[in-house]
Amino acid sequence: MFKLTNRQQRRSLWVLLVGLFILVVLLIPTSNWVKSSTKEQAAQYNSRLSPVIMIPGSSATKNRFDTLVKLLNQESAKKHSLLKVEVYNSGKVSYTGKIRRGDMEPIIVVAFENNHDGYSNIKKQAKMFNVAFEQLVETYKFNNFKAFGHSNGGLIWTLWLEKYFNQDNGVRIKTLMTLGTPYNFSEKSATNKTQMLSDLIAGRDKIPNYLTVLSVMGTKTYNSDGLVPEGSVEAGKYIYQKVVKHFTMMTVTGTDAQHSDLPQNQQIVSLIRAYLLNQDNNQRGNQNNRKVQSSNN
Amino acid sequence: MIDTVVSKTVRYRQFSFIRVVRRTLALIFPLALVGVIAQVLSTVLFSDNGYLYNVFSVGDWMPKVVMVVAQNALLALSQVTIGMLTVYASYGAARYTAQLYQIDDQIPGITGLVTSLLLSVRYSQRGVSFDQNMMNYGSLLGGLIVGYLIGQTFRWLVKKEALKPGRSRHTVDVENRVAVCVRPILVILMTALTLNIILNLISYYSSYTQAAAILQSLSSGETPFWLKMVVVCFTTLLEWLGIVGSYNFQPGMDSTAATANLNYAFAHHTAYGVPYPYLGSSLYNSFANFGGTGIALALLLALAIVARSNNKQRMVRVNFLPVLFNGNTGLMIGLPVILNPLYLLPAVFLPLINLLIAAFAIFIHLIPTPVYWIPDGTPGPLVAFVGTNGSVVTLLFTLALLAFDVWAFLPFVRLSLAVEERIHSLDAKGEQTDNV
Numbered sequence: 001m002f003k004l005t006n007r008q009q010r011r012s013l014w015v016l017l018v019g020l021f022i023l024v025v026l027l028i029p030t031s032n033w034v035k036s037s038t039k040e041q042a043a044q045y046n047s048r049l050s051p052v053i054m055i056p057g058s059s060a061t062k063n064r065f066d067t068l069v070k071l072l073n074q075e076s077a078k079k080h081s082l083l084k085v086e087v088y089n090s091g092k093v094s095y096t097g098k099i100r101r102g103d104m105e106p107i108i109v110v111a112f113e114n115n116h117d118g119y120s121n122i123k124k125q126a127k128m129f130n131v132a133f134e135q136l137v138e139t140y141k142f143n144n145f146k147a148f149g150h151s152n153g154g155l156i157w158t159l160w161l162e163k164y165f166n167q168d169n170g171v172r173i174k175t176l177m178t179l180g181t182p183y184n185f186s187e188k189s190a191t192n193k194t195q196m197l198s199d200l201i202a203g204r205d206k207i208p209n210y211l212t213v214l215s216v217m218g219t220k221t222y223n224s225d226g227l228v229p230e231g232s233v234e235a236g237k238y239i240y241q242k243v244v245k246h247f248t249m250m251t252v253t254g255t256d257a258q259h260s261d262l263p264q265n266q267q268i269v270s271l272i273r274a275y276l277l278n279q280d281n282n283q284r285g286n287q288n289n290r291k292v293q294s295s296n297n
Numbered sequence: 298m299i300d301t302v303v304s305k306t307v308r309y310r311q312f313s314f315i316r317v318v319r320r321t322l323a324l325i326f327p328l329a330l331v332g333v334i335a336q337v338l339s340t341v342l343f344s345d346n347g348y349l350y351n352v353f354s355v356g357d358w359m360p361k362v363v364m365v366v367a368q369n370a371l372l373a374l375s376q377v378t379i380g381m382l383t384v385y386a387s388y389g390a391a392r393y394t395a396q397l398y399q400i401d402d403q404i405p406g407i408t409g410l411v412t413s414l415l416l417s418v419r420y421s422q423r424g425v426s427f428d429q430n431m432m433n434y435g436s437l438l439g440g441l442i443v444g445y446l447i448g449q450t451f452r453w454l455v456k457k458e459a460l461k462p463g464r465s466r467h468t469v470d471v472e473n474r475v476a477v478c479v480r481p482i483l484v485i486l487m488t489a490l491t492l493n494i495i496l497n498l499i500s501y502y503s504s505y506t507q508a509a510a511i512l513q514s515l516s517s518g519e520t521p522f523w524l525k526m527v528v529v530c531f532t533t534l535l536e537w538l539g540i541v542g543s544y545n546f547q548p549g550m551d552s553t554a555a556t557a558n559l560n561y562a563f564a565h566h567t568a569y570g571v572p573y574p575y576l577g578s579s580l581y582n583s584f585a586n587f588g589g590t591g592i593a594l595a596l597l598l599a600l601a602i603v604a605r606s607n608n609k610q611r612m613v614r615v616n617f618l619p620v621l622f623n624g625n626t627g628l629m630i631g632l633p634v635i636l637n638p639l640y641l642l643p644a645v646f647l648p649l650i651n652l653l654i655a656a657f658a659i660f661i662h663l664i665p666t667p668v669y670w671i672p673d674g675t676p677g678p679l680v681a682f683v684g685t686n687g688s689v690v691t692l693l694f695t696l697a698l699l700a701f702d703v704w705a706f707l708p709f710v711r712l713s714l715a716v717e718e719r720i721h722s723l724d725a726k727g728e729q730t731d732n733v
Contacts, residue, residue, distance in 0.1 A: 008610035012601045015614045019621055023676060026352070027692075030679060033352045034687045038669055045563035 040141070044170055049142040050278060052080070054109045055129065057151025062086050062096070062111035064150070068263045069107055072272060081106045085136070087128040088113045093135055105278055108136065119196045122152060126159040137171055146276050147176040150263050151228070154181025155196070158239060162203035177214045177276050179268065180259050182228040184235035197235055204243050211244040214275055216268065218257035227259035302712060303719045309638055310720070313397055317445050321389035322633045325382060329434070330615060330627040332378030337624040339371035341674035348622070348672040379626060380433045383440035387413035390441045394448020404478045405451045409444040412489045416443065420497050434626055437539035437635065447485055454481040522656070525577035526649055529585065533645045536590040539635045555579060558668040568665035568685055575656050576666070583667040583684050584655035585648035587677030587699055589625025592647055594677050595702035596640070597628060599710045609714070622674040639713040643706055651698055664691045
C-alpha cells in the first residue's frame with residue numbers, strides 16, 4: 001500500500017523513520033524516569049515520618065532547644081531523636097545528630113550562621129530556612145510536619161509560609177506553635193505597625209487555610225515577658241485570625257515565664273506534648289486528625 | 298461518490314467566506330508553524346513541567362542563564378506569532394475579501410488589523426491592556442469573521458471605481474484613495490469600539506474563562522460517561538471551527554478525582570481499581586489526543602502515506618516535529634483542517650471512538666487507568682505509557698490504537714486529496730477569473 005512513487009514521499013519516509021527512531025530511543029530514559037519519579041512520589045505519600053521542625057530566636061544556636069528536647073523525652077515512652085541543622089551564609093548546610101531508625105516523630109532544629117535580629121536578617125533567614133527545608137524533604141521524604149518557633153523563629157516561620165511554602169508539592173504543615181514571637185517587634189500597640197507586620201499582613205493569603213496555629217506568650221510583668229511586649233505577640237492575630245483553620249492565643253505565667261526561659265518552661269513542655277506532638281503512637285503520618293486525649297499517661 | 302462530494306465541496310468553497318478563509322489560512326501558516334515550534338521547544342525542553350526537561354533532568358546540568366534566555370526568546374517568538382494569530386487572520390481576511398470584489402486591499406487589510414486590536418482592548422483600573430485570549434490562535438474564527446465583515450463593509454461603502462487595485466504612480470493617487478476610505482474606516486472603528494465597550498461591560502472576558510472552567514469540570518469526576526463524551530465532541534468541534542485555547546483539556550492532575558486516583562495508586566501500588574477509572578481528562582489526554590486535538594499525529598501519518606504532491610509531503614515534514622510533541626497548530630492551519638468539511642467527521646468523532654475503545658480496555662482490565670503525572674509535551678504515543686508508570690501493555694495498546702486511527706483517517710485523506718485535485722483541474726479548465 002505504500003508505493004514510494006516520488007522523491008517527496010521518500011524524503012517524508014526518512015523524516016518519519018528518524019522520528020520513530022527518536023521515539024524508540026526516548027523510550028528507555030522515559031521508562032527509567034517514570035519508574036523513579038513514581039517511586040519517589042509513592043515513597044513520600046506512604047511516608048509515616050512526621051517531624052517537628054524547630055527554629056530558635058535571634059542570637060541562638062542550633063543547641064538552643066537541647067534542654068527542651070530533654071524535657072520532652074523525660075517521662076515519655078516515646079523518645080524523640082534530635083537532628084540539628086545549621087545553614088551557613090554561603091548556603092552550605094551542616095547536620096549534627098541523626099534521626100533514629102523507626103523514629104516517626106523526630107525533632108529537627110534549624111539554626112543559622114546569621115542569627116541576628118532585624119527585618120532584613122529575618123528575610124535572609126527565611127530564605128536560608130527554605131534551602132534547609134527542601135533538603136530535608138528531599139532526604140527524608142516526609143509528607144507532613146509540625147512547626148515550632150521561639151521568638152524570631154516564629155517570624156521566620158510566618159515569612160517562610162507566605163513567601164516560600166509550596167502547597168502543591170505534597171508536604172503539609174499540620175500545626176505551627178510560636179512562642180513569645182514579636183509579630184510587631186518591640187511595639188506595644190498594633191496601631192503602630194512596623195514594616196514587617198504590614199508586609200506579613202499583606203501576604204497572609206498565602207498561608208495555608210488548613211493550618212492550626214498556636215501563639216503562646218509568657219508574662220513576667222503584666223504587659224511583657226521582660227523582653228517582648230504582649231501587644232507585639234498579640235499582633236499575630238492580624239496575620240492568622242480568619243486565615244487559618246484554628247488560631248489560639250495562650251498566656252503562660254509563673255516560674256520561667258521570662259522570654260529566654262520560655263523554652264525550658266514546664267508548662268510549655270506540656271503544651272507542646274498536648275498540641276504539637278502526635279498523640280497516638282500508631283497514628284499514620286499522613287492522617288491529620290488529632291485525638292486530644294487526657295488519659296495518656 | 299467522489300462526484301457528489303466534489304460538487305458539494307465545490308459549492309461549499311464558492312461561499313465567499315470560505316474562499317477568504319482558505320487564503321488567509323495559507324497566508325498565516327508560516328507564522329503558525331514558527332510559533333508552534335517555538336512553543337513546543339519552550340514547553341518540552343525549557344519549562345519545569347516539560348517532558349524532555351524532566352526525562353533528561355535538564356535543570357540539573359543546563360546553566361540557569363541559558364535556560365532563562367532560551368525561555369524568554371522562545372516566549373517572545375511564540376507571542377508575536379501564535380499569540381497574535383487572530384490579529385493577522387483579521388488582516389488577511391479583510392485583504393482577501395477586498396480582493397474578491399476587486400477593490401484595493403491595502404487599506405481594508407490595515408483596518409482589519411486595527412479593528413482586531415481594538416476589539417481585544419480590555420479596560421482596567423490601571424488603564425487599558427490587551428486580552429491575549431482575543432488575539433491568539435484560540436480566537437481564530439473570530440478574527441476571520443471580523444476581517445471578512447470589514448472587507449464587505451468596504452465593498453458596500455466605497456464606489457468600486459474609486460478603489461481600483463493597481464500600482465499608485467503618484468502620491469496624489471494614494472491620498473485620493475485614502476480620502477475615499479475615511480468613511481468606511483470611521484464606521485468600522487466606531488462599530489468596533491461600541492462592541493468593545495459592550496464586551497467590557499458585560500465582562501465577556503471573564504465569562505469566557507468561566508465557561509471554559511465549567512466545561513473542564515464537566516469532563517472529570519462523577520459526571521456520567523455520556524456527558525464526558527459530549528464534552529469531548531464539543532471540544533473537538535470547536536477546534537475544527539478554529540476556537541481553542543482555554544477550552545482545551547488540561548491534564549487533570551489538579552482535580553480532586555485525579556488526586557484520589559493517584560493516592561489510591563500510591564497506597565495500593567497499582568492503578569487497577571482506582572475510584573474513578575473513567576476520568577474524562579486523563580482518558581482524553583492519554584488515548585484521544587495523539588499529536589494534539591483531533592489526533593493530529595494520525596492525520597499526519599495518513600497524509601504521509603497517501604499524498605503525492607510536493608506541497609503536502611512538505612507539510613508532513615515541517616509539521617512532524619511539533620506534532621510529535623503535541624503542537625498541532627501548524628497542521629490545523631496549513632492543511633487546513635479548520636473549517637474543512639472533509640476532515641470534520643474524523644477530527645470530531647475519531648477521538649470519541651478512541652475514548653470508547655480505551656474505556657472498554659480498562660473495563661476488561663486489559664490496561665490500567667493512567668493516573669500518574671504526565672509532563673507537558675510528552676509525545677502522544679508515550680502519554681499513556683507515562684501515565685501508567687511504564688506499563689508495556691498500555692504502550693502496545695496505544696500503538697495499536699494509533700495504527701487504527703491512521704487507518705481510519707486514510708479514506709478521508711484520500712477523498713480530500715482527490716477532491717482537491719478535481720477542483721484544481723476544474724479551475725484550470727474553467728475561466729481564469731474565478732480562481733478558487
